[in-house]
Amino acid sequence: VSFLDNRRYGPALEQTKAGAVIVHPDMAARVPTDTIAIVTLQPYAAWARVAALFHPLPPSTPGIHPSAIVDPTAEIHAEAQVGPYCVIEARASIGARCVLGAFVSIGKGVSIGADCRIAAHVSLSHAIIGERVVIYVGGRIGQEGFGFASTKSGFVSVPQLGRVLIEDDVEIGANTTIDRGSAGDTVVGRGTRIDNLVQIAHNVRIGRCCVIVAQAGIAGSTTIEDFVQVGGQAAIAGHLTVGQGTKIGAQAGVISDVAAGQFLVGSPAQPRRDFFRQVALLKRMMIRRLDKGKGSLLPD
Amino acid sequence: VSFLDNRRYGPALEQTKAGAVIVHPDMAARVPTDTIAIVTLQPYAAWARVAALFHPLPPSTPGIHPSAIVDPTAEIHAEAQVGPYCVIEARASIGARCVLGAFVSIGKGVSIGADCRIAAHVSLSHAIIGERVVIYVGGRIGQEGFGFASTKSGFVSVPQLGRVLIEDDVEIGANTTIDRGSAGDTVVGRGTRIDNLVQIAHNVRIGRCCVIVAQAGIAGSTTIEDFVQVGGQAAIAGHLTVGQGTKIGAQAGVISDVAAGQFLVGSPAQPRRDFFRQVALLKRMMIRRLDKGKGSLLPD
Amino acid sequence: VSFLDNRRYGPALEQTKAGAVIVHPDMAARVPTDTIAIVTLQPYAAWARVAALFHPLPPSTPGIHPSAIVDPTAEIHAEAQVGPYCVIEARASIGARCVLGAFVSIGKGVSIGADCRIAAHVSLSHAIIGERVVIYVGGRIGQEGFGFASTKSGFVSVPQLGRVLIEDDVEIGANTTIDRGSAGDTVVGRGTRIDNLVQIAHNVRIGRCCVIVAQAGIAGSTTIEDFVQVGGQAAIAGHLTVGQGTKIGAQAGVISDVAAGQFLVGSPAQPRRDFFRQVALLKRMMIRRLDKGKGSLLPD
Numbered sequence: 001v002s003f004l005d006n007r008r009y010g011p012a013l014e015q016t017k018a019g020a021v022i023v024h025p026d027m028a029a030r031v032p033t034d035t036i037a038i039v040t041l042q043p044y045a046a047w048a049r050v051a052a053l054f055h056p057l058p059p060s061t062p063g064i065h066p067s068a069i070v071d072p073t074a075e076i077h078a079e080a081q082v083g084p085y086c087v088i089e090a091r092a093s094i095g096a097r098c099v100l101g102a103f104v105s106i107g108k109g110v111s112i113g114a115d116c117r118i119a120a121h122v123s124l125s126h127a128i129i130g131e132r133v134v135i136y137v138g139g140r141i142g143q144e145g146f147g148f149a150s151t152k153s154g155f156v157s158v159p160q161l162g163r164v165l166i167e168d169d170v171e172i173g174a175n176t177t178i179d180r181g182s183a184g185d186t187v188v189g190r191g192t193r194i195d196n197l198v199q200i201a202h203n204v205r206i207g208r209c210c211v212i213v214a215q216a217g218i219a220g221s222t223t224i225e226d227f228v229q230v231g232g233q234a235a236i237a238g239h240l241t242v243g244q245g246t247k248i249g250a251q252a253g254v255i256s257d258v259a260a261g262q263f264l265v266g267s268p269a270q271p272r273r274d275f276f277r278q279v280a281l282l283k284r285m286m287i288r289r290l291d292k293g294k295g296s297l298l299p300d
Numbered sequence: 301v302s303f304l305d306n307r308r309y310g311p312a313l314e315q316t317k318a319g320a321v322i323v324h325p326d327m328a329a330r331v332p333t334d335t336i337a338i339v340t341l342q343p344y345a346a347w348a349r350v351a352a353l354f355h356p357l358p359p360s361t362p363g364i365h366p367s368a369i370v371d372p373t374a375e376i377h378a379e380a381q382v383g384p385y386c387v388i389e390a391r392a393s394i395g396a397r398c399v400l401g402a403f404v405s406i407g408k409g410v411s412i413g414a415d416c417r418i419a420a421h422v423s424l425s426h427a428i429i430g431e432r433v434v435i436y437v438g439g440r441i442g443q444e445g446f447g448f449a450s451t452k453s454g455f456v457s458v459p460q461l462g463r464v465l466i467e468d469d470v471e472i473g474a475n476t477t478i479d480r481g482s483a484g485d486t487v488v489g490r491g492t493r494i495d496n497l498v499q500i501a502h503n504v505r506i507g508r509c510c511v512i513v514a515q516a517g518i519a520g521s522t523t524i525e526d527f528v529q530v531g532g533q534a535a536i537a538g539h540l541t542v543g544q545g546t547k548i549g550a551q552a553g554v555i556s557d558v559a560a561g562q563f564l565v566g567s568p569a570q571p572r573r574d575f576f577r578q579v580a581l582l583k584r585m586m587i588r589r590l591d592k593g594k595g596s597l598l599p600d
Numbered sequence: 601v602s603f604l605d606n607r608r609y610g611p612a613l614e615q616t617k618a619g620a621v622i623v624h625p626d627m628a629a630r631v632p633t634d635t636i637a638i639v640t641l642q643p644y645a646a647w648a649r650v651a652a653l654f655h656p657l658p659p660s661t662p663g664i665h666p667s668a669i670v671d672p673t674a675e676i677h678a679e680a681q682v683g684p685y686c687v688i689e690a691r692a693s694i695g696a697r698c699v700l701g702a703f704v705s706i707g708k709g710v711s712i713g714a715d716c717r718i719a720a721h722v723s724l725s726h727a728i729i730g731e732r733v734v735i736y737v738g739g740r741i742g743q744e745g746f747g748f749a750s751t752k753s754g755f756v757s758v759p760q761l762g763r764v765l766i767e768d769d770v771e772i773g774a775n776t777t778i779d780r781g782s783a784g785d786t787v788v789g790r791g792t793r794i795d796n797l798v799q800i801a802h803n804v805r806i807g808r809c810c811v812i813v814a815q816a817g818i819a820g821s822t823t824i825e826d827f828v829q830v831g832g833q834a835a836i837a838g839h840l841t842v843g844q845g846t847k848i849g850a851q852a853g854v855i856s857d858v859a860a861g862q863f864l865v866g867s868p869a870q871p872r873r874d875f876f877r878q879v880a881l882l883k884r885m886m887i888r889r890l891d892k893g894k895g896s897l898l899p900d
Binding site for chain 2: 069085087103105121123138140143144146148149150151154155156157158159161175177179183197199201215217219233235237239251253255267268270274277278281282
């Protein structure tokens with residue numbers, strides 16, 4: 001079973017030797033006669049469901065590995081799996097059917113809901129985690145953020161006193177960092193997906209079903225409303241609001257509030273159409289100058 | 301007790317229900333009558349000091365966790381705390397009142413001064429660490445940098461022989477990487493603050509009281525003088541010098557030496573004022589072109 | 601013994617007190633009389649070889665540390681060294697003379713060839729690793745990538761079923777993340793060097809002897825052909841091909857296919873010469889406008 005969700009690969013479809021292919025109705029006619037066409041308006045979502053049927057998650061093996069160090073006041077659900085060399089501090093709680101990989105460190109009072117998967121080498125502190133949350137290897141959740149005041153005798157650290165609240169169904173990528181709030185909390189809303197190596201600073205509030213692509217960074221106290229998409233390596237400055245459903249392109253730099261439903265790119269970020277108009281205009285001016293024989297303004 | 305240090309939140313001040321608020325004299329009149337105004341020229345620094353009084357660091361519990369593996373030639377101060385599953389190699393030394401979290405790995409000969417806090421999952425090798433240094437979870441200090449020569453038969457690694465020197469009162473963020481020097485040392489000067497996911501390449505020398513915001517990268521052998529501020533996701537090329545007190549904006553790309561006291565933004569970086577003039581000029585040219593009905597140069 | 605490979609440091613050469621200096625023939629005349637000049641067309645490669653003679657890698661100490669947890673079905677070569685607190689799962693295999701640092705986690709069925717060095721805190725899963733591969737501290741290889749379909753009821757994860765194939769002589773930097781393929785495999789070709797904090801998404805195929813500098817990111821299903829160089833913080837969008845020998849500048853943003861042998865910079869990326877022509881043109885227009893007294897378009 002295979003699938004096609006990108007018109008770019010249309011020619012490959014005609015050569016497929018797959019037993020069945022999940023395709024959009026527009027592409028159904030191009031499926032070879034020896035291949036079964038499974039036709040749906042959402043081929044990628046259908047593939048997700050079919051693949052999950054053929055490749056279910058490995059079942060958990062409840063129990064605490066004998067090498068794990070668990071504080072007596074921590075509450076580990078009997079159906080949870082705690083991997084080798086985990087360290088779980090006082091008053092932490094781990095919900096039913098959670099699976100913790102090796103070397104996970106869980107700080108004092110951290111609460112993890114049911115059915116979470118916490119991969120190897122993750123650290124969690126000062127955090128409340130919902131249900132069905134997935135945190136990939138090396139994720140860092142709940143450490144102190146970048147907070148200090150400048151004085152004549154140097155920087156003075158500002159105590160970071162808030163938590164990280166991760167709502168249900170969130171996924172957080174490998175080596176991503178999410179700092180605890182300074183006074184309030186840092187929040188990641190239900191269903192949001194965060195990729196690898198992302199930085200979420202203290203007091204950031206991310207809404208529901210957002211998508212934050214790899215290496216993006218969101219500075220302190222910024223609010224990202226529901227359904228926002230942030231491209232890879234994009235940066236959003238602090239103390240801003242990005243409105244619902246807005247898309248921020250890869251490598252964009254957002255330095256002011258953004259209304260709902262925008263699509264911004266560039267650094268500083270501006271509406272996508274304006275950005276590409278300016279790119280095209282500048283290129284045209286360069287070509288015109290060269291055509292007039294005026295030289296390139298660059299040393300040869 | 302709360303504080304206000306950003307005029308943007310002035311209206312919220314008038315609604316506060318806090319018992320006391322630390323404010324600048326300009327804002328004192330806006331504090332509600334039921335709230336005590338603590339007036340100071342530096343509200344954020346005052347907040348740092350007040351909050352630290354109410355929320356002191358948790359006291360350390362001296363001793364070596366029985367699960368830690370400590371080489372017999374390592375010197376651990378009797379007042380230091382070594383967490384579970386730490387691995388400390390030969391001839392390392394850990395100063396008084398240091399606190400090491402779980403899973404910290406300390407390489408051969410590493411020296412750590414008094415009163416440092418080394419969080420869980422940190423690795424240190426080929427490093428000399430001063431006093432009162434804080435390294436957050438997953439920090440990577442002292443590994444070999446990106447050094448190789450190109451030859452006809454492929455790349456040949458250049459042995460990396462230097463150290464990392466971290467001076468007193470430095471803080472280093474989560475999952476940040478600082479490579480050891482190749483021939484000389486990589487140096488981070490006293491009081492400097494480095495955020496999460498920052499890359500500091502081999503032989504970089506950072507001065508005193510610098511600020512390096514998340515996801516910035518500094519390439520090999522570059523010198524950053526004292527009091528420099530580097531914004532998030534900024535990149536500074538190798539073998540450069542950035543002069544004292546200069547500010548590099550977020551996402552800026554510095555490709556040549558920078559004098560002291562500058563404020564550069566953009567990629568390639570240029571003086572802040574010039575950069576925004578050019579942004580405004582290009583936008584104006586685009587609008588003029590559209591007003592003349594010449595089209596956008598973009599396919600519709 | 602020292603070396604000089606950067607003309608910028610020519611004046612320093614004349615002051616050197618080194619016993620011997622490896623230099624290019626062009627610089628030989630500037631070596632002081634008390635210093636032996638070792639003259640070669642490739643000073644940096646020669647330095648790599650000389651330094652490696654003086655500073656060989658520390659020899660490995662074969663054996664499995666008693667604290668390591670090794671599944672009985674895993675195959676550890678008798679000459680391999682497995683560090684403290686490693687966790688090695690079922691059917692994994694570790695080749696001759698490999699050295700694994702502390703806290704390395706090796707997932708089910710992972711295969712590692714001979715003479716690899718896997719530093720502390722590394723995680724490997726769903727991966728086949730060649731010979732002489734080096735993975736630095738905190739590298740994350742083989743976790744599930746960023747794959748999900750949008751549906752009316754939220755995101756649905758797409759099972760990630762592929763592997764990561766790392767060919768011989770590859771090096772992978774600290775805290776770098778390489779996701780397993782979704783259906784096919786993610787591949788890093790022989791001899792390629794990847795720096796710290798790099799993101800390699802699922803299904804990316806990187807050719808032989810490429811160089812990927814720190815904090816660069818390559819999005820899903822993109823192909824990077826042989827001998828490509830990607831600068832620091834550069835981003836390459838998904839489903840593209842970057843042709844053989846092409847150079848992508850630091851912070852560049854590649855959003856379409858690139859032919860072989862190009863040198864692109866800027867975001868969006870364009871030929872290097874065009875990019876700097878446009879930078880110069882825009883600056884000149886700004887200056888001309890200011891000279892005419894038209895103001896800067898910026899509020900004062």
